[in-house]
Amino acid sequence: MGRKVAIVGVGQSKFGSRNDVNMAELTWESIKEALNDAGVDQKDIDYFVTSNAGGWSSEPLPAVIIAEYAGLNPKGTAKVEAACASGSAAVKLAHDMVASGQADIAMAVGVEKMNESPTPTIVEFIGRAGNYFWEFQNFGLTFPGYYALYATAYMDKYGATEEDLALVAVKNHYYGARNPKAQFRKEINVEKIMGSRYIAWPLKLFDCSPITDGSATVILAAEELAKKLTDTPVWIAGIGAASGTSNLSKRKGFTSLEAAVAAANQAYKVAKIDPEAPIKYFDVAEVHDCFTIAEILAYEDLGFAKRGEAVEWVRNQETYIGGKIPVNLSGGLKAKGHPIGATGEAMIGDLAKQLRQEVEKERQAPIKKGMALAHNIGGTGHYAYVTILSLDKV
Amino acid sequence: MGRKVAIVGVGQSKFGSRNDVNMAELTWESIKEALNDAGVDQKDIDYFVTSNAGGWSSEPLPAVIIAEYAGLNPKGTAKVEAACASGSAAVKLAHDMVASGQADIAMAVGVEKMNESPTPTIVEFIGRAGNYFWEFQNFGLTFPGYYALYATAYMDKYGATEEDLALVAVKNHYYGARNPKAQFRKEINVEKIMGSRYIAWPLKLFDCSPITDGSATVILAAEELAKKLTDTPVWIAGIGAASGTSNLSKRKGFTSLEAAVAAANQAYKVAKIDPEAPIKYFDVAEVHDCFTIAEILAYEDLGFAKRGEAVEWVRNQETYIGGKIPVNLSGGLKAKGHPIGATGEAMIGDLAKQLRQEVEKERQAPIKKGMALAHNIGGTGHYAYVTILSLDKV
Numbered sequence: 001m002g003r004k005v006a007i008v009g010v011g012q013s014k015f016g017s018r019n020d021v022n023m024a025e026l027t028w029e030s031i032k033e034a035l036n037d038a039g040v041d042q043k044d045i046d047y048f049v050t051s052n053a054g055g056w057s058s059e060p061l062p063a064v065i066i067a068e069y070a071g072l073n074p075k076g077t078a079k080v081e082a083a084c085a086s087g088s089a090a091v092k093l094a095h096d097m098v099a100s101g102q103a104d105i106a107m108a109v110g111v112e113k114m115n116e117s118p119t120p121t122i123v124e125f126i127g128r129a130g131n132y133f134w135e136f137q138n139f140g141l142t143f144p145g146y147y148a149l150y151a152t153a154y155m156d157k158y159g160a161t162e163e164d165l166a167l168v169a170v171k172n173h174y175y176g177a178r179n180p181k182a183q184f185r186k187e188i189n190v191e192k193i194m195g196s197r198y199i200a201w202p203l204k205l206f207d208c209s210p211i212t213d214g215s216a217t218v219i220l221a222a223e224e225l226a227k228k229l230t231d232t233p234v235w236i237a238g239i240g241a242a243s244g245t246s247n248l249s250k251r252k253g254f255t256s257l258e259a260a261v262a263a264a265n266q267a268y269k270v271a272k273i274d275p276e277a278p279i280k281y282f283d284v285a286e287v288h289d290c291f292t293i294a295e296i297l298a299y300e301d302l303g304f305a306k307r308g309e310a311v312e313w314v315r316n317q318e319t320y321i322g323g324k325i326p327v328n329l330s331g332g333l334k335a336k337g338h339p340i341g342a343t344g345e346a347m348i349g350d351l352a353k354q355l356r357q358e359v360e361k362e363r364q365a366p367i368k369k370g371m372a373l374a375h376n377i378g379g380t381g382h383y384a385y386v387t388i389l390s391l392d393k394v
Numbered sequence: 395m396g397r398k399v400a401i402v403g404v405g406q407s408k409f410g411s412r413n414d415v416n417m418a419e420l421t422w423e424s425i426k427e428a429l430n431d432a433g434v435d436q437k438d439i440d441y442f443v444t445s446n447a448g449g450w451s452s453e454p455l456p457a458v459i460i461a462e463y464a465g466l467n468p469k470g471t472a473k474v475e476a477a478c479a480s481g482s483a484a485v486k487l488a489h490d491m492v493a494s495g496q497a498d499i500a501m502a503v504g505v506e507k508m509n510e511s512p513t514p515t516i517v518e519f520i521g522r523a524g525n526y527f528w529e530f531q532n533f534g535l536t537f538p539g540y541y542a543l544y545a546t547a548y549m550d551k552y553g554a555t556e557e558d559l560a561l562v563a564v565k566n567h568y569y570g571a572r573n574p575k576a577q578f579r580k581e582i583n584v585e586k587i588m589g590s591r592y593i594a595w596p597l598k599l600f601d602c603s604p605i606t607d608g609s610a611t612v613i614l615a616a617e618e619l620a621k622k623l624t625d626t627p628v629w630i631a632g633i634g635a636a637s638g639t640s641n642l643s644k645r646k647g648f649t650s651l652e653a654a655v656a657a658a659n660q661a662y663k664v665a666k667i668d669p670e671a672p673i674k675y676f677d678v679a680e681v682h683d684c685f686t687i688a689e690i691l692a693y694e695d696l697g698f699a700k701r702g703e704a705v706e707w708v709r710n711q712e713t714y715i716g717g718k719i720p721v722n723l724s725g726g727l728k729a730k731g732h733p734i735g736a737t738g739e740a741m742i743g744d745l746a747k748q749l750r751q752e753v754e755k756e757r758q759a760p761i762k763k764g765m766a767l768a769h770n771i772g773g774t775g776h777y778a779y780v781t782i783l784s785l786d787k788v
Contacts, residue, residue: 064773064776077637096494242468
């Protein structure tokens with residue numbers, strides 16, 4: 001139902017501390033790259049969705065600023081926010097308008113400038129991502145505190161250790177070091193991570209994704225047009241979206257994000273993927289590693305690993321290239337960086353390049369099955385989006 | 395192309411100063427009414443889009459709070475912002491996902507709690523709605539100041555007076571007095587308006603829409619389902635969306651919002667409406683009267699009146715019931731109130747009830763042609779959305 005939709009262009013700015021550019025300039029870096037990649041012009045874009053969380057930004061209406069600077073007036077636009085999954089929400093909405101025939105070409109543009117604000121402001125804002133009134137203001141829970149609850153529950157139930165969590169960061173830094181656009185291009189070892197200071201026990205500084213400035217853009221086109229624009233359209237095979245309770249105290253448990261499971265199952269159904277054995281379909285995945293524990297939960301919530309098994313996967317390097325399924329070859333949020341509103345487009349964009357076999361050799365997954373998956377979480381499973389890409393039209 | 399989509403349920407909270415409820419409770423008032431109107435349950439909603447501008451709110455992620463309180467977990471969601479047109483953007487995105495087959499039933503939920511913050515905070519935030527860096531910070535332009543530029547240009551070019559502007563407020567208060575959900579239910583006269591204090595010359599206090607708390611919800615369903623759910627589906631016949639430059643200094647003139655013209659033409663094309671004579675198609679319209687001048691511009695930007703003619707229309711009461719085309723029978727933003735993120739859904743919801751002939755007798759337009767139009771502007775024409783409704787499937 002609806003038209004088939006393909007990714008025809010992707011772009012990403014260098015991630016990091018980008019005080020060298022303002023928000024519009026930063027965004028233009030990825031828009032320009034995506035337009036060039038697609039071989040289209042601003043006038044060809046029927047509508048663009050801007051993803052941005054940015055309560056800390058001086059520009060409360062980023063879509064307006066971007067439209068003027070990027071030469072996109074008078075194209076229709078709106079900003080979308082789904083916390084750290086804003087970018088995937090933007091891709092979904094752009095997808096839906098192309099699939100419905102409301103647009104032939106639509107663009108999802110994500111941007112975040114987090115270094116504009118002092119860190120305490122950011123910590124407060126992100127801490128409010130759950131339920132401000134109850135869990136932030138009354139109980140003082142900040143965002144690392146939320147994920148620490150999941151980490152301790154997982155460690156308790158399955159015997160995982162702090163060193164196991166550290167191994168996720170080691171992998172993601174290993175691949176980040178090989179991605180020229182990553183924020184951290186340095187390998188790291190378990191000792192270094194274990195020696196870093198606690199943010200919210202058991203999570204230490206190097207278990208956490210950083211404060212990042214960056215932008216990423218994905219251009220989507222309808223079937224016939226996509227085939228004209230590129231020899232390697234990357235089709236959207238399925239999208240799932242779900243939400244979780246705002247208060248963590250209303251969750252059923254702390255070793256799984258229920259919204260992620262629901263979103264994955266939705267996407268699997270649309271893409272005709274067996275939810276009992278999803279990894280046999282995918283060459284590569286990007287998952288939401290805002291904290292190291294989040295990547296471990298993702299393996300299980302997606303059905304890649306069985307419950308309690310992900311920690312073994314980490315120990316056995318099953319998500320490196322050559323393992324069961326390579327994950328976060330971009331460096332992940334941990335090393336590539338996590339500019340909140342741009343993370344979804346960056347994940348999906350990087351996977352499109354993986355499927356097109358255009359990333360740096362040392363982090364290129366072997367492409368044999370032709371499918372990839374992006375798992376993008378907002379808040380602590382408050383939002384979840386799963387996007388499945390395919391070289392074959394599904 | 396795409397499936398036909400109809401409005402099957404609408405709801406609106408009482409607008410005004412709503413310190414009696416928190417954001418989730420306020421939102422639930424309109425969601426509950428819309429669910430009852432549609433005869434559906436939370437489980438039937440496949441996805442809901444939350445529209446909210448709210449940089450002044452203590453809850454930065456309203457969709458998350460609403461999802462839990464309204465029993466909408468684990469349904470997928472995202473927040474959308476297009477300044478004061480956020481609600482129409484939400485309806486468009488919900489429409490597109492139903493049209494594409496990504497959802498069978500989708501819901502657009504708008505909410506704003508503006509009285510939570512002190513007025514200066516709101517003034518600053520809304521003032522930033524253009525380009526913060528240039529026109530707000532460097533030139534001190536606030537939002538009434540932006541529209542005052544348009545008012546003076548229009549008055550200069552067409553010989554309109556402050557009294558003419560006041561007549562728009564007189565009409566909207568006349569109908570607002572007849573809408574039980576309106577914020578201001580009092581008629582007002584030209585003398586009173588002329589005697590109110592200047593906010594930004596020539597705009598006085600009673601030329602301005604108020605600070606409002608409120609929520610409004612619209613439920614959309616795909617063709618077959620819509621026919622099962624209701625005997626009076628209100629079809630979405632066309633949607634147009636466009637953007638204008640962030641800096642007003644880059645606009646070509648100040649007697650028209652170019653984005654509104656572009657959005658109207660897009661919507662007319664889809665709905666097969668002759669752009670030379672659109673009023674012959676419509677029984678009623680809601681237009682964006684954030685300031686009295688904005689309603690006058692709207693008549694011309696939509697092609698209802700010729701350039702310079704709108705002021706005559708106002709003098710001759712052409713947009714009262716019985717005139718050429720009744721406009722803002724809800725009371726408009728001016729008297730019904732303008733809870734930024736909910737205004738689009740409120741406009742579209744009220745028009746659906748007009749077409750269904752379900753509003754209060756004294757403000758019910760005669761329904762003969764079966765079509766209605768909502769014109770919703772974000773910022774000062776930074777965003778524009780035009781939504782056309784029809785009792786007949788187009």
